[in-house]
Amino acid sequence: MSTFTALCVSLLSLFTVGYCYVKLSRVSGAIVSQSSTYKSALLAVDGNYAQYYPECAFTGKNEAYAWVQVDLRKAYSLKSVKLYLRNDAILCLSPPYRLRQFYLDVSNSSAGTSRQRVRCYTDNTTAPATPSPVIDIPCKQTARYVIIQTTYKAPEDTDSTGPVLEICEIEVIGCNIGHYGPSCSSCGGCENCNIESGCRVTCSQNCIDRECDEYGNCSRGCKHGYWGNKCLNGCPSTCFMTVCNMSSGICNSCNAGYYGSLCHMSCSRSCAQPSCSQNGTCIGRCKPNWIGNRCDECSQNRYGPQCDQECSPVCLNGTCFSNNGSCKEGCNINFHYGKVSLNVSL
Structure with a gap:
């Protein structure tokens, strides 16, 4: 005994x-x-x-x-x-x-x-x-x-x-x-010994009031900025105010300039405003020379990495491919074909 x-x-x-x-x-x-x-x-x-x-x-x-x-x-x-x-x-x-x-x-x-x-x-x-x-x-x-x-x-x-x-x-x-317990049994050296139930796992410091069940799952949810049953995962820093769903880690909304469920993708720099919707669609207009929902395409008469170069005037309808400036629909009459159509000397 x-x-x-x-x-x-x-x-x-x-x-x-x-x-x-x-x-x-x-x-x-x-x-x-x-x-x-x-x-x-x-x-x-x-x-x-x-x-x-x-x-x-x-x-x-x-x-x-x-x-x-x-x-x-x-x-x-x-x-x-x-x-x-x-x-x-x-x-x-x-x-x-x-x-x-x-x-x-x-x-x-x-x-x-x-x-x-x-x-x-x-x-x-x-x-x-x-x-x-x-x-x-x-x-x-x-x-x-x-x-x-x-x-x-x-x-x-x-x-x-x-x-x-x-x-x-x-x-x-x-x-x-x-x-x-009633007989004051030994907890066997565990870190967290409950006076009534004995050994308990150590609750994460990210649990509210450091309260958790016998499996380590936080009883009252996570502190600000953490998610998961045990609150061991940090919300992405690009979530607005670092707030995310405690079950999935999905951001409630994103900081300006980011989109996606985890706010891990950057809005196009060609959006006129610095923010975009959760699917990347620019809010408002595009910057000059850019088009598309995400403002990631050159307007029809522009090309180049920054869409700042103008298609050749000899391209039919003034259109060209945005990556290299080649005429998209061919050349105007009296001009020859090539990467960029040029005037023919008379």
């Missing part, structure tokens, strides 16, 4: 629970503290689930803010946090009105610092309603500290001019980092 399984069985013999993750707030040598003290913070992690006045931790009165912190002494992979709030309503006394609008954060820095936290829960209860006396909060994060905090002053409170927290028990549920 593994250490975590044995610990799980041991905990089952001590507490009535419907799951068997590790209660980190009880077995990690956790240190509990609070912003100020009216009744000892230790009452919040003593394993006593009674929710009336003598059994609960209280912060001090008349303060600007109140917090209670559980320091697990190292970072763990967390699953949830369960709070048992003071609830004298079970004795036909007052419900937990002081606990309105508290929030629960987790962090790798203590409550006394301003470093980054992750918020797992915010209570939005407003008077006269009161929060549920037992709140089970999903919190799948990796963290060392669990912090319950409030600045709320209850209108019913005649004993204090500031916020007060009254918490009877805090259960922090989870496993050692790299372990998962």
Whole structure:
């Protein structure tokens, strides 16, 4: 039997629970503290689930803010946090009105610092309603500290001019980092170990919020400029604003001067305007001496790479081949045939 399984069985013999993750707030040598003290913070992690006045931790009165912190002494992979709030309503006394609008954060820095936290829960209860006396909060994060905090002053409170927290028990549920599931089984060293399901592939950094399924397919789509199930492909840089279809990579539209489904072909330089339609048709007119939908043909009396050379006046109807200037329909009367018909001296 593994250490975590044995610990799980041991905990089952001590507490009535419907799951068997590790209660980190009880077995990690956790240190509990609070912003100020009216009744000892230790009452919040003593394993006593009674929710009336003598059994609960209280912060001090008349303060600007109140917090209670559980320091697990190292970072763990967390699953949830369960709070048992003071609830004298079970004795036909007052419900937990002081606990309105508290929030629960987790962090790798203590409550006394301003470093980054992750918020797992915010209570939005407003008077006269009161929060549920037992709140089970999903919190799948990796963290060392669990912090319950409030600045709320209850209108019913005649004993204090500031916020007060009254918490009877805090259960922090989870496993050692790299372990998962009710028995805290090993993830075998995989890079992304989910606390509930175990190993997951590493999501591409191009996934929105780096969320993906067990196969690496991005769950919420791709960040701007990427496409594909795993968002590994970049949209062509010639797509307008680098936006393309997330399934096919086809550009929604092209930057000026490009066309085609992938915007990989250049519009003709002979278009009067720098842009063209998705099939390459010039928008508007052609530049002088050019004709055709794509402005890629010389007008009938012009030839040369730039269509800037005029067909010989001795060509019949003034027409010639655009590539070499040879008369297309023959020569006018009294002139001889050749690459370019010339006047015959009389």
